[in-house]
Amino acid sequence: MEGSPKQRVIISILGLTGILIVGLFVYLGLGSKSEKEYLPASIGRVLTALPDHILVKFKPDVPAQSRSEILSRHGLKENSEIKPLGVKLVSTLGKSYQNVIDDLNRSDGASIEFAEPDYIVEPGLIPNDPWFANWQKDKQQINAPVAWDTTTGSASLTLAIVDTGVNCGHEDLAGQCLAGWNFYNNNNDTADVNGHGTAVAGVAVAIGNNGIGVAGNVWQSRLMPLRVSAPDGTAAYSAIASAIAYAADNGAKVVNNSYQTGGSATVRSAASYLKSKGGLLVVSEGNYGSNTGYSNSPDIISVLAVDASDVIYSWSSFGADVDVSAPGCTGATTLLSGGYGSFCGTSNSAPEVSGLLMLIWSVNPLLTPDQVQDILFRSAKDFGAPGWDRYYGWGRIDAQTAIDMVLRGDVIASPTPTLSPAPSISSEPSATLPPGKAKRTPRPK
Ligand SMILES: [Ca+2]
Ligand SMILES: [Ca+2]
Ligand SMILES: [Ca+2]
Numbered sequence: 001m002e003g004s005p006k007q008r009v010i011i012s013i014l015g016l017t018g019i020l021i022v023g024l025f026v027y028l029g030l031g032s033k034s035e036k037e038y039l040p041a042s043i044g045r046v047l048t049a050l051p052d053h054i055l056v057k058f059k060p061d062v063p064a065q066s067r068s069e070i071l072s073r074h075g076l077k078e079n080s081e082i083k084p085l086g087v088k089l090v091s092t093l094g095k096s097y098q099n100v101i102d103d104l105n106r107s108d109g110a111s112i113e114f115a116e117p118d119y120i121v122e123p124g125l126i127p128n129d130p131w132f133a134n135w136q137k138d139k140q141q142i143n144a145p146v147a148w149d150t151t152t153g154s155a156s157l158t159l160a161i162v163d164t165g166v167n168c169g170h171e172d173l174a175g176q177c178l179a180g181w182n183f184y185n186n187n188n189d190t191a192d193v194n195g196h197g198t199a200v201a202g203v204a205v206a207i208g209n210n211g212i213g214v215a216g217n218v219w220q221s222r223l224m225p226l227r228v229s230a231p232d233g234t235a236a237y238s239a240i241a242s243a244i245a246y247a248a249d250n251g252a253k254v255v256n257n258s259y260q261t262g263g264s265a266t267v268r269s270a271a272s273y274l275k276s277k278g279g280l281l282v283v284s285e286g287n288y289g290s291n292t293g294y295s296n297s298p299d300i301i302s303v304l305a306v307d308a309s310d311v312i313y314s315w316s317s318f319g320a321d322v323d324v325s326a327p328g329c330t331g332a333t334t335l336l337s338g339g340y341g342s343f344c345g346t347s348n349s350a351p352e353v354s355g356l357l358m359l360i361w362s363v364n365p366l367l368t369p370d371q372v373q374d375i376l377f378r379s380a381k382d383f384g385a386p387g388w389d390r391y392y393g394w395g396r397i398d399a400q401t402a403i404d405m406v407l408r409g410d411v412i413a414s415p416t417p418t419l420s421p422a423p424s425i426s427s428e429p430s431a432t433l434p435p436g437k438a439k440r441t442p443r444p445k
Contacts, residue, residue, distance in 0.1 A: 050118040057113040127209040135331030143400035153218035154362040160247035162257040163197030166225035172206045172213035180225035183239040190225035194233040195336035199343040202334030204355035217355025237264040244270035248277040256354040258347035260286035262302040263294035271299035284346035286317030294321040303349040322393040326352035363406045
């Protein structure tokens, strides 16, 4: 643990050499708006109907014998019943389901409560948080609403936010926080002294579907606030690495550090330690609009920023260390003030990824860090030069594809082979296979 005076010395010395906060965060004063778009839980887009049967519910006063007679008169056969609902799955025996439904309604409408096709709908849970519909376009961009039909997180998984502290009293974060640590003052006061950490936390884990505020990528989780910054938001590699190690020792599955720290050997070491303990580190690529010059770390997931059209922001850094890209702005996240506002930077991109990792682990907590990282990379939507490139990494993250892969068991065997050689800037691949095809390995039993 670093003492406060020593910490300040470190920061003043290293401040000129690149220990720079990445938080290009802007609060645009959206708090005066009061959007009340309370959307119903969406049934999603209808894809098709199962052709071999329909769903029929008779009116309660229709005797069983009459039900059988009606079905046989129409040349239908009961397959099964959803007993608590009294809804029958009725085989159409090769007839057009729409014709069958029309005939039933026409001649026996008095006996039938309803008859409908057994539609397959595309999942797309829409939370009722008032800011969601109009301001959080980043969530739609990464297809989080579809993933939320499968999982909205797990209260047994912990995300550590290594940052400026977190306002754990914020209404849309309240109840999520575990005890943390302040590595700047070497005490347990993890209050946010800057606002950056609270904004980062909201992007990943703001409580969704609670009717207030915003929705993070994960709606249930444990949030471990680890303050590493000075009051001005700057932080030392040492504090950051200490916090990552602390998180690893205290069971964090994912550690988010929205700082440009991927080039630090100390942070890399902490990331390796975290991975050995079963977790993953996500960092920001930086907001300097230039090549970082860093080599890839296999233990760090570094994230750059794309806009709503999947074009890389001019201010986003890039380079050989980029792993994936993610939205660089959200229209609304939790603010230190207790309200909500917009937030931009690779500081936003990193927690978009951290939240997705939490979702992946929520579906299958037994996955290893390498397996989760592999899913993240292979599920990313490729842009730019085919396959990995230094501007998009493996691509822009896609929650739907990632969760689908987990559900399918499309997971590399563990222990895993190295995912990929560290990409080289000077030999950017131009015609490689997409990462999924290039690196897919046999599925585990
Ligand atoms: Ca909320
Ligand atoms: Ca990496
Ligand atoms: Ca690419």
